[in-house]
Amino acid sequence: MKILSRSDVLRKMDLVLLILVCLLGEVRSQVNPGVCRYPLGMTGGQIQDEDISASSQWSDSTAARYGRLDFEDGDGAWCPDITVEPDSPKEYLQIDLRSLHFITLVGTQGRHAGGIGKEFAQMYKITYSRDGNRWISWRSRHGQQIIEGNKNAYDVVLKDLEPPIIGRYVRFMPVTDHSMNVCMRVELYGCEWLDGLVSYSAPAGELMIYRSQNIPLNDSVYDGSLTYSSMSEGLGQLTDGTCGLDDFTHSHIYSVWPGYDYVGWNNESFPGNYVEIVFEFDRIRNFTTMKVHCNNMFTKKVKTFRQVTCYFRSTSEWESTAVTFSPVVDSVNPSARFVSVALDNHMASTIKCQYYFADAWMMFSEITFQSDTAVYNTTLLPRKSNAPPSIQPGDDPTHKVDDSNTRILIGCLVAIIFILVAIIVIILWRQVWQKMLEKASRRMLDDELTASLSIRSDTFTYSNNNHSSESSEQESNSTYERIFPLGPDYQEPSQLIRNMPEISQSMEEAGISVPSKSPRASAQEGVPHYAEADIVNLQGVTGSNTYSVPALTMDLLSGKDLAVEEFPRKQLTFKEKLGEGQFGEVHLCEADGMQEFMCRDSCFDFSDGQPVLVAVKMLREDANKNARTDFLKEIKIMSRLKDPNIIRLLGVCVHSDPLCMITEYMENGDLNQFLSRHEPESSLAPPSDATSLSYGSLLYMATQIASGMKYLSSLKFVHRDLATRNCLVGNSYTIKIADFGMSRNLYSGDYYRIQGRAVLPIRWMAWESILLGKFTTASDVWAFGVTLWEMLTFCREQPYSPLTDEQVIENTGEFFRDQQRQIYLPQPAMCPDVIYKLMLSCWKRNTKERPSFQEIHQVLQEGQEMREGAQEQDQDWGLGSACLLDSHTL
Structure with a gap:
């Protein structure tokens, strides 16, 4: 049952009295637009959830029912599933008023969500219908269809409809002049159309x-x-x-x-x-x-x-x-x-x-x-x-109707009023009890580990008792940073942990120290830690996770001068849009003259006279100042990454807008799509078959990924989104690690949408990253194990495909509790035991027990060398390296 506020109750009582006056007195049905400006129920709740629908929704928490003006329920607004394109509007939020209404005013609002949201509709159209079949586009008295919308995510913008609308169904259709994400909250104002x-x-x-x-x-x-x-x-x-x-x-x-x-x-x-x-x-x-x-x-x-x-x-x-x-x-x-x-x-x-x-x-x-x-x-x-x-x-x-009917009507109305009063009293009584139950249930939820999903991890720092300057466990700033508001019913994480002895003990066993009072107290006791100010975290303009870097490393890498030069913008030819984010886009382009431009760098092998395939990250011209600053920082970081297995920054276009960075792009696309186009090599298929792929080739590619991650970890970089979708494939099975995955619609299903519309690759994330917001090199090792599993299954299915996203999160709780009830990814059908043991070692509960990327690379490299030397079948390679693997990780 819907819970009514005191104002809702009073409004309903006023409505009853108004109906009584209308029925007993004399009223005019002629509409006065200057008076007919009452909210029709999106804000007040008179319009029911089932009467609000939409063309699509980003997630259950941004469904149509959350498109109510001044409401912050769910993720704070209705948001369509896809970006709104500048051509004819296709996405809409629809309201059924159940009867004909005279609508004189509309109000719109973006998604604010307590300061977390940024999406709003700068323009929109309205269509309406009186019968649900024939839809009419509203036009102003001057023939204009476009209505000016919002300029930020929180202000309410009211627009008079001249002429007014007479209809039962109304659709709000966001309009943009460029591809962008939008969210809307709306209200209609008017009165019932009594003329009929x-x-x-x-x-x-x-x-x-x-x-x-x-x-x-x-x-x-x-x-x-x-x-x-x-x-x-x-x-x-x-x-x-x-x-x-x-x-x-x-x-x-x-x-x-x-x-x-x-x-x-x-x-x-x-x-x-x-x-x-x-x-x-x-x-x-x-x-x-x-x-x-x-x-x-x-x-x-x-x-x-x-x-x-x-x-x-x-x-x-x-x-x-x-x-x-x-x-x-x-x-x-x-x-x-x-x-x-x-x-x-x-x-x-x-x-x-x-x-x-x-x-x-x-x-x-x-x-x-x-x-x-x-x-x-x-x-x-x-x-x-x-x-x-x-x-x-x-x-x-x-x-007029005869007096006998009027007396009967009055009697019925009086009885109805008494019934309504009784119902209101019951609703208020239930509301009080439900609030009490909600408070009790929330206190119980605070005692569960999974409640930590709703806590901003950037409000605290866990210290490692055995941490040293040589450790690879440098913690990056959490992706939950701007996702969850810290509500009054939640405890500070350090207090929560101290109040739960069983969790505190388990964390100590996992190698995570429990703060006694505060980060300052820990520092005074001489335990080193990384505070929030010590971390540089760039959320890439295209929506992808740019590498998180400790501030000290950032200072060393980011000199005053860029390590790349300005590339002539006119020599870029657009081929395809690979993806996009809130402030930027990624385009696949051909670059003419790249051979001469990069001739001083011997590590690049370009065909003479042929255009070079490149990926161009472009910052939109309307991006805010923070986005531009982050974009330039990302250029500085990328310009100093030089490893054969890391995507290189080739050039920039920063002398004029839009700002661009030009990176390598491999002709065979990403590893996920590459593997899905191939079959495992078997005795039934001849070696020359172009669609088959040997396990030796898979091992070679996995070794390159480990090598690239070894390089990143040596710089204390945390990737946070390692997966086959973020590895690009070149000639002769060359692999280079990138970070385009999140920006591509193709892989939107790999990311879990949570409150605030943040998206996280939970099926690749370590349990401590999901539950505690802790991203380290060890969590990248966990993701490498999942990536290796993807490769051995030829990317035929998602990790944990039998589980829903919610069940995946529940499974991370089992990893934390460590009661032998956690579910591991199964061993692929043709995966050697030693490789599956390597995967399991990457998924160790205790982060200290996971192998480093240097150890992983050594194991895979020695396995590859032994296999090439023995020239034995794929099922036998790597057995000699099992001892090395056992000595390091098992």
């Missing part, structure tokens, strides 16, 4: 020429079908709630052309001397009055109609009885006025009225209807809407 009019069909308005002045009298905002001579199945200026001025040659407040407020016709165009308009309604109604706002500038040959005849239809046939009314034609007062026509309580769902000319021209600006719902008539026809009946002041009392 869903369309009118009429002759098209005509052009009036008065004293050499062209005055178009067409219905410029009509949302139905328009031809040269007719309008059908739509609504427009006759129902926009705005009455025209006395002098039709002046428009209203919209700064548009003369005559804009009126729809007008010339009697010379109508042989029958009348204009026929057909009105369609949402259901059968009991009509009391029709009011027509007419111009009466008789000095310009314009007068109100001299007679109107209305026909009624509630089935397929028109009734034989019609209503005819003749108002007094006024040739004295030129003021525009409403002409009221009594409709004598006719029951109908369609009305056809013929308005007869009194002069050369006839002009209408508004037509409204007052009707009682059919349920109040003695025929007791079924009621199809929650709209209360409308009784126009001055109506003939004989046309």
